[in-house]
Amino acid sequence: MTKWGAFAIGAVAGIAAVQLFKTPGFKKACAAVVGRGMQLKEDAASFAESVKEDAQDIAAEAKYNKENA
Numbered sequence: 248m249t250k251w252g253a254f255a256i257g258a259v260a261g262i263a264a265v266q267l268f269k270t271p272g273f274k275k276a277c278a279a280v281v282g283r284g285m286q287l288k289e290d291a292a293s294f295a296e297s298v299k300e301d302a303q304d305i306a307a308e309a310k311y312n313k314e315n316a
Contacts, residue, residue: 267273
């Protein structure tokens, strides 16, 4: 295949991709993926905060037990 043939195939694929990106279904799917990613980020932050609080509670309990032992 010549470089012009490869260029033609790439150009056709690029045009097809642009047409796909303009469809409402593709935009809706992208919005759903972004929304799900943001929800996952919020869930992870919430989980990390609960783990941090649990670690603080455990440390405080260990300190209390050590002082009263």
